[in-house]
Amino acid sequence: MEGAPGTVQVVGAAIVDSLGRPMRLLAARRTAPPAFAGMWEFPGGKVEPGETPEAALHRELAEELGIRVQLGREVAAPEPGGWPLNAKAAMRVWFAEIIDGDPSPLEDHDELRWVELDDVERLTGLAWIPADFPILEAVRAAGCA
Numbered sequence: 001m002e003g004a005p006g007t008v009q010v011v012g013a014a015i016v017d018s019l020g021r022p023m024r025l026l027a028a029r030r031t032a033p034p035a036f037a038g039m040w041e042f043p044g045g046k047v048e049p050g051e052t053p054e055a056a057l058h059r060e061l062a063e064e065l066g067i068r069v070q071l072g073r074e075v076a077a078p079e080p081g082g083w084p085l086n087a088k089a090a091m092r093v094w095f096a097e098i099i100d101g102d103p104s105p106l107e108d109h110d111e112l113r114w115v116e117l118d119d120v121e122r123l124t125g126l127a128w129i130p131a132d133f134p135i136l137e138a139v140r141a142a143g144c145a
C-alpha cells in the first residue's frame, strides 16, 4: 500500500526476542545523516518505487543488519501512512522476530542494543529520534498486552 501522495513512506521494525512473548526490543544507533547520527531508531528505511512496505522492510533489515525476520502484526498507527516523522515522511512499523542471522551493524548503524521492554527508564533514556517516542510507547503497550 502506498502512503499519501507526496509523503515519503518509511518502514521500521520493532525487532523483539519473541513475537509470542516479547520481552526485549532491539534498538539501533544511526550513523547518518549528521542530524540523526548517534540517535536510536527502529531499523528500516524508505520504501522504493514498486516495492511493498513489507518487502522494503525485509530488504532493509537484510542490508542493514544481515538478518531475515518473520513479521508480526503492525503497530497500529494514527494514520494509514503510519506514524508522522516530519512534514514529509511517515513510518509504518511492524513487530519482527529474527529467524536467520545474528544482527550486526553492517550499514547505517554503529551499535545495536537489546533493551527490556518493561525497563521504561532504560528504554526511553536512550536518545531516540524524537519522532520515535510515541511509537515506542505504542510498541510497549502492544508488546505488554
Ligand SMILES: Nc1nc2c([nH]c(=O)n2[C@H]2C[C@H](O)[C@@H](COP(=O)(O)OP(=O)(O)OP(=O)(O)O)O2)c(=O)[nH]1
Binding pocket: 010, 011, 012, 036, 040, 041, 042, 043, 044, 045, 046, 047, 060, 085, 089, 091, 108, 129, 131, 132
Ligand atoms: N529507519 C528509520 N527512520 C526513521 C526513524 N525515525 C525517523 O524519524 N526516521 C526518519 C529518518 C529518515 O529521515 C527517514 C528514513 O530514512 P533512512 O535514511 O533510514 O532510509 P534509507 O535507509 O532508505 O536511506 P537512503 O536510501 O535515503 O539513504 O525516516 C526510525 O525509527 N527508523
